[in-house]
Amino acid sequence: MTWTFPTSRISHDGAGTVVLEICHRVSDYTAVPRRRGQVFWTSSPLPDGATLLDVYCPVCTADRGLTVSGTWGGPAELTCLCGHSWTPRVPTLSPEQLLRSLVRLALEGSFLGIRYRMIKVDPVDRHPTPLQDAVHPVVIAAERELNLRQWEFTYREGSIASELLKRAGQRAYWSPEALAALVQQKRPTDEESLAWVVDNYRALETCSMSTGGRLGRFLSEAATALRPIDGMTMDDLEPGVTWSRMPPALDDARGALGAVHVVLTAGVTDDVDY
Ligand SMILES: [Zn+2]
Known part of the structure; x- marks a missing residue:
């Protein structure tokens, strides 16, 4: 499957731990019509005492609002809000491992176990067996x-x-x-x-x-x-x-x-x- 989802911020501790912060809109989880300002953030756990390094765009240095995309087993690709795309290099994690980590973190960090709606996958309703x-x-x-x-x-x-x-x-x-x-x-x-x-x-x-x-x-x-x-x-x-x-x-x-x-x-x- 191909995964695509917007993030708030992606950082790492330089030793293979990735931290993912996502901004959610309340209206993505309720039937309430969208109103401004109704947002909340989820973040994966921070490693103890680690200094976090933000992943940023190599062209415009944007480190917020990066969109992740990639196919399971393939490398992660990031796109910034200006539309620059690149394959990020994080120490000790291959681009393939990075994609798997980000997808898992995005799913685990979902609100109260509700599926993170902004994650888009290929339209595969039935999984192959x-x-x-x-x-x-x-x-x-x-x-x-x-x-x-x-x-x-x-x-x-x-x-x-x-x-x-x-x-x-x-x-x-x-x-x-x-x-x-x-x-x-x-x-x-x-x-x-x-x-x-x-x-x-x-x-x-x-x-x-x-x-x-x-x-x-x-x-x-x-x-x-x-x-x-x-x-x-x-x-x-x-x-x-x-x-x-x-x-x-x-x-x-x-x-x-x-x-x-x-x-x-x-x-x-x-x-x-x-
Ligand atoms: Zn950029």
């Missing part, structure tokens, strides 16, 4: 065979699948205590969810190499479809709006692994549709 799409045919074929009883889990397949489900924090059978604990769980951070996704992908892949038969084929086809998860880092997680409130790429990866786990659960419990 490449991993769910990739694993879909593998999952559908397996579910079909389970439903038609062409595939029934052997004892060994059941114990391999149970191990994978246990690792993922899922159970084929839930006790009331386990369900109660699940409800009490805090929402994991994106870092925790990413670690979960990568760990469970690797478990799936490792398991696929030592498992034969129909389950081995299912696991290795699923691992092939989900291979991009292996190299996924926080830098790949472009922010976006999803029901789960996770970044779209993470939401997709979780959903894709979840589809694999549904097949494993169905095989273990013999809970299939006729």
Whole structure:
């Protein structure tokens, strides 16, 4: 996606920490007709005791009202009010990292969790789900065979699948205590969810190499479809709006692994549709 948004001021401490100040108009958040003067500022936290250096236009030295634009994974580009554009150089941050930091700061600094309306992104309402799409045919074929009883889990397949489900924090059978604990769980951070996704992908892949038969084929086809998860880092997680409130790429990866786990659960419990 391409991100574009106006800022009030961008500064940095020379050691990789960026501080972003944004001026918001109240009317961007309410239905009240726009009136003059109804503005407020949000700023990301200032590093302790740091001297901040303002980012300014190399042509006219403007350091206020800079507009940020750029595509996730690409460099940040700034434009001043006079229309000069440049790629800023901030010590210890690449222009690509700078764009990611600025987008995240702009989203986090939003007013009371309300989306910062001035952030414009490409008109992508539905996020692509490449991993769910990739694993879909593998999952559908397996579910079909389970439903038609062409595939029934052997004892060994059941114990391999149970191990994978246990690792993922899922159970084929839930006790009331386990369900109660699940409800009490805090929402994991994106870092925790990413670690979960990568760990469970690797478990799936490792398991696929030592498992034969129909389950081995299912696991290795699923691992092939989900291979991009292996190299996924926080830098790949472009922010976006999803029901789960996770970044779209993470939401997709979780959903894709979840589809694999549904097949494993169905095989273990013999809970299939006729
Ligand atoms: Zn300028």
